[in-house]
Amino acid sequence: MSQILQPVFQTDQVASATASASLQVDGLSKCFKGTESAVFRDISFDIKEGQSVALIGANGAGKSTLLRCCVRLIEPDSGSIRLSGEDLSGKSGRALKKARNRVGFVFQKHGLVPRLSALTNVLHGNLAHDFGPRNWSQRLASQENRQRALECLDQVGLADLAYQRCDQLSGGQSQRVAIARALMQEPSILFADEPTASLDPQSGEVVMELFARLSQSRNLTLFFVSHHVEHALHYADRILGLRSKQLQLDSASHSQSTTSLREFYV
Amino acid sequence: MSEFTDSDPAAPILRSRFQRPSWLSSALFAFFIGFFLWSLAGAGMSLPSLIRGLPNMATIAGEMFPPATDRAQPILEAILVTFQMALVGTVIGVVLSVPMALLAARNTSPHPLVRYVTRSVISFVRTVPDLAWALFFVVSVGLGPFAGTLTIIVDTIGFCGRFFAEAFEEVDPGASEALDSIGSRPVDRIAVALIPGALPSLINTSLFSLEKAVRSSVVLGLVGAGGIGAELAVSMEMFRYDQAAFIIFAIFILVFIVEHFSSRMRERLLQQIR
Numbered sequence: 001m002s003q004i005l006q007p008v009f010q011t012d013q014v015a016s017a018t019a020s021a022s023l024q025v026d027g028l029s030k031c032f033k034g035t036e037s038a039v040f041r042d043i044s045f046d047i048k049e050g051q052s053v054a055l056i057g058a059n060g061a062g063k064s065t066l067l068r069c070c071v072r073l074i075e076p077d078s079g080s081i082r083l084s085g086e087d088l089s090g091k092s093g094r095a096l097k098k099a100r101n102r103v104g105f106v107f108q109k110h111g112l113v114p115r116l117s118a119l120t121n122v123l124h125g126n127l128a129h130d131f132g133p134r135n136w137s138q139r140l141a142s143q144e145n146r147q148r149a150l151e152c153l154d155q156v157g158l159a160d161l162a163y164q165r166c167d168q169l170s171g172g173q174s175q176r177v178a179i180a181r182a183l184m185q186e187p188s189i190l191f192a193d194e195p196t197a198s199l200d201p202q203s204g205e206v207v208m209e210l211f212a213r214l215s216q217s218r219n220l221t222l223f224f225v226s227h228h229v230e231h232a233l234h235y236a237d238r239i240l241g242l243r244s245k246q247l248q249l250d251s252a253s254h255s256q257s258t259t260s261l262r263e264f265y266v
Numbered sequence: 267m268s269e270f271t272d273s274d275p276a277a278p279i280l281r282s283r284f285q286r287p288s289w290l291s292s293a294l295f296a297f298f299i300g301f302f303l304w305s306l307a308g309a310g311m312s313l314p315s316l317i318r319g320l321p322n323m324a325t326i327a328g329e330m331f332p333p334a335t336d337r338a339q340p341i342l343e344a345i346l347v348t349f350q351m352a353l354v355g356t357v358i359g360v361v362l363s364v365p366m367a368l369l370a371a372r373n374t375s376p377h378p379l380v381r382y383v384t385r386s387v388i389s390f391v392r393t394v395p396d397l398a399w400a401l402f403f404v405v406s407v408g409l410g411p412f413a414g415t416l417t418i419i420v421d422t423i424g425f426c427g428r429f430f431a432e433a434f435e436e437v438d439p440g441a442s443e444a445l446d447s448i449g450s451r452p453v454d455r456i457a458v459a460l461i462p463g464a465l466p467s468l469i470n471t472s473l474f475s476l477e478k479a480v481r482s483s484v485v486l487g488l489v490g491a492g493g494i495g496a497e498l499a500v501s502m503e504m505f506r507y508d509q510a511a512f513i514i515f516a517i518f519i520l521v522f523i524v525e526h527f528s529s530r531m532r533e534r535l536l537q538q539i540r
Contacts, residue, residue: 071447073446073447096449097449097450098449099449100447100448100449101448101449103447103448104448105444105447105448107440107443107444109440110440110444111440111441111443111444111445112440112441112444113441113458113459113462113463114438114463115462115463115465115466116458116462120458124445124450124458124459125448127445127448127450127451127454127455127458128448128449128450131450131451131453131454132454133457135454135458136454136457136458137458178444181444182448185448
């Protein structure tokens with residue numbers, strides 16, 4: 001119990017974090033306009049390269065806001081963020097967008113264009129680095145990019161559905177296409193905001209397995225928000241818990257249990 | 267026997283099926299009836315005139331048959347010009363409507379002021395009737411199909427600009443947001459997420475717009491803006507009702523073909539695009 005209420009910072013993580021930190025967050029605070037109280041206050045943590053980190057907390061605890069603040073999709077009020085050592089704080093406009101192009105983002109809803117094929121949707125991931133009509137459709141794309149998009153689909157196990165329209169795919173398949181689109185970006189860190197929330201339990205497992213496998217095989221840093229305590233325990237190396245506007249848990253997942261994590265949902 | 271008694275405070279309240287209308291709604295209703303009766307006179311509704319006109323109608327209808335084919339060639343040429351005006355006007359109008367709609371849609375407009383101004387322009391263009399535009403263009407660029415084509419362009423912008431903007435606003439923002447989060451450019455997002463998302467609606471509106479343009483280009487000739495309308499006006503004025511019948515029949519065929527073709531196109535295009 002005391003482990004939850006008082007932050008448990010594991011010394012080995014903090015010591016080595018600065019050497020190869022994928023994401024460094026320091027003193028992050030956010031308060032939405034028109035509301036008196038802060039969403040969260042003075043949040044600091046580092047995520048090492050290749051680490052898989054789960055962020056848990058009750059509804060409205062500010063998990064999604066924190067995740068978005070980490071890449072300034074939502075503007076934090078104060079604090080600093082370093083992405084692969086690069087300071088995001090002062091950046092604006094194009095520089096900020098450029099910094100984001102190595103950050104893959106998978107949302108609760110897949111965010112695919114339903115009328116277009118899976119392959120075209122995956123190809124859109126390339127818009128992070130490039131622009132113009134050659135990234136608009138698989139028909140206009142270069143052979144090299146088409147091949148790369150197909151490989152990304154293969155990695156999520158959907159190469160055979162490359163030319164299927166996305167509105168004909170199941171929820172789980174759509175989410176895997178969204179992951180393939182993120183892979184197309186060749187990200188160094190992958191953010192996922194409740195990626196299994198709109199899926200049935202079995203598809204949810206498939207998607208989480210996929211994240212875990214990709215994180216290992218590509219040495220991809222993974223930072224995901226989850227409502228499933230089991231997912232956090234099983235698929236993350238480390239768990240962050242957000243409660244009462246503060247980070248009240250920062251611990252290796254193997255030292256946590258379902259019961260201890262459930263405390264964050266009461 | 268009911269479970270509830272009148273004195274039971276827990277009894278659900280069932281409203282009476284009819285309620286006495288308030289004095290305000292009664293007054294409004296009475297006003298409407300009065301205004302409508304007055305309007306009957308204002309609209310020149312007259313049963314005797316209708317009855318007196320019936321023999322005339324029968325005579326004209328009789329003279330319409332058989333339709334005269336003596337001027338078939340110039341009439342068919344005029345029908346072709348009518349369609350060409352409608353087609354060119356619609357295509358140019360649709361192309362111009364896309365940027366207008368992007369400026370007018372809430373989710374793509376660069377600034378609320380731009381949105382307000384664009385919306386106002388589109389509304390104004392739509393509110394002015396096409397015959398008024400046609401008169402304006404005839405005076406500006408002279409008699410002939412060019413004035414008619416300009417009218418159709420403006421009319422199409424008024425129609426498509428509004429519906430395209432609504433279609434853009436209705437597109438699920440998920441894909442745009444996902445692509446925004448990875449740092450893509452707005453033009454790319456419009457091309458890959460917004461336009462494909464709105465495409466069924468855009469195609470529908472454009473094809474309806476073509477049908478509308480064909481119907482409206484038929485009458486534009488009445489004010490000298492080119493097309494078959496002028497032929498129809500001349501035939502009626504020269505009491506050549508048999509010729510007029512041929513023209514009306516040709517118009518019917520044109521409108522029928524365009525509507526049939528547009529509904530077929532709609533089905534096929536919507537299935538194909540991916």
